[in-house]
Amino acid sequence: MSSSSSSLREEARQSPVAIIIILQRLFVIIIKSAWPVFVFYFINQQSKFEYFITLIGIGAVALSTVGSLISYFTFYFRLEETELVMRSGLLNKTFRTIPFDRIQTISFTQNIIHRIFNVVQLDLDTAGSSGSELAIKALSHSKANAIKSFILDRKETLPTQHEESGMLQESGNPLQPIVSEKPGKILLDLSIKDLLKIGVSQNHLRTVGIMVAFIFGLSQYAEELLSKEKEEEIWLLLFGSMVVITTLVILLFVAAFFLSLLNTVLKYYNLQLLASEKGYTITAGLFTKIEQSAQHQKIQLLEWRNNPIKRFFGIYTLYLKQAASAALNRKRTLVVPGCYLSQIEAVRDSYFSDFNKADFSEYAISPLVVGRIVLYLGVVPALFFGTIYILKTWWGLLLLGWIPVVWFFARIYYRKWRYAISSRGVYLTKGFLGQRAAILRWYKVQSVKVKQSPYQRRKALATLEFSTAGGNLTLPYISLTQAEALRDYVLYAVERSTDDWM
């Protein structure tokens, strides 16, 4: 290792594979942001769009290629005795030094391209605000390993070291763990059966988006036909297109179902949740292996939820919300799909030691919330759209039927909303089709807000909001006296607390 450590001090570029990886990333970004354009284009293939689409396509390809080449050839890094120095950029030059003692985790990830070329991405995660982490997008295994040991040798403790070793053994290219530590306890090892359960119960909202675009295209097509064809033929066409539309919708549903199933398998294949003394680590993925970890003291609040299908299977998705700057929030939340209640309880007990339901006193929110939901989501939309339609046809009256539907669900929402308070934290459950739950320790609270709408003021009600570094927890429609007493108590608890929230 000593021979390579001297070479590490010299300024180096990434492995050339990085060009392909940057390119791939740019394409993914382009496709993700522009997919509705493609869908729209494929639905109504009009020649006037073709020219623009081709132009945009060529431009995007050219720009990404140049961009990835520049990005590769201007990125340099070298190691010094106590820090990593990196510089990059052609016009906007960036120089950055990352002191080794700031580095929290060193992790290797591989996507399918990394695997093909047998390289890894090295992620250095540091404590601090956004933009403070560094990703070296492609490095050979030996070089990545040398950098890791170089940094580790000069850094006494690395909190999540043992977790990496667990991941690396899985990645198909076993590397020698530098510091031998016993791996964490496996809390959750997702079986194929549970993987399929998650896939089946995915939110198929994406289907709706694609369908809307599709139907939009079809209706334009129909309009064009109507303007061209004669009256008698229209009915035949209408009937024919009804059959076509129904078939297509069914086909789309089936396709979307299998697509999200496939996506789930790719994303969550071989998912493992490891629990250690320091925190949790989750590893998953068939082609792109993802490893994410959360240290115990960084977890701010826990949430878990299911939907009706997940409820049928008895599984939940667990969210471990970590402290992070707002820009990083999404990335920092550890999402664990396919948890059974026993696993959630294990995580809960480590977050909220000696959790005991008997210590909590349970409360409901005000029943007046039902009236408000019915007004805003039921009466107002029904009257608005009702009056629009009634001008055309009396069928508009049918929209009034929306109001009892909203009332029915608002009742369920109210009945299921429960929050329980103890001297150490709050625990809440809610939901109307599925279930949602959250738990928060008082000392994690950053600020407390009491909010009142004009209606709430008339009824002496309030909404209480606790902000934490991992997200908010809100208690809506509780009595003002309760909200104020709770606020005063939580402030007392936070101000007296000597526990570090992170």
Place this chain on the structure above:
Amino acid sequence: MLFQNNPIDLTTLPQLEDTPMESLSPSYLTVSYLGTTIFFLIVAGVLTTVRFFAEFDIPFWVELVTVSVWLFLFLFSLWHTYMDFHLQGFAIRERDLTYRSGVFFRSTTVIPYNRIQHAEVKQGPIERRFGLQRLEIYSAGGAGSDLDIPGLPGSRADQLRDYIIEKVGKHEQ
């Protein structure tokens, strides 16, 4: 009744409602009135330009409705500015900072000193002319939980920041 298993007597806890609120500097009200008026004058200017350069006839009733709506919104905004100023307030306690705001939707936010990340005093060009400053308080709780207290007379804002920073520093020792 609230926390049955709690050994602490809740009535002895300090209650925020008892704390008197300090209001903002009266010249902040002037600045706010000025801002509102300038905005509505710009809108009036745009509308007048449209009226005189339009290549189509604008019926009289449209003009009447436009002017009444403009006048109504202008008066409403002035009233809102007045109410907003009088309902805003902040309170400094030994261990936390409170800020209250909102005319229709009112909110009261409290940040304990031991959760404050940093405090900043800011001043825009108009504020400088009126000798005003704004105090910004950041916690780790994200944008929704940061405090932005406008309309503080210069010395007061600096004084508050120094006080808060001293408190935050004491906590960290």
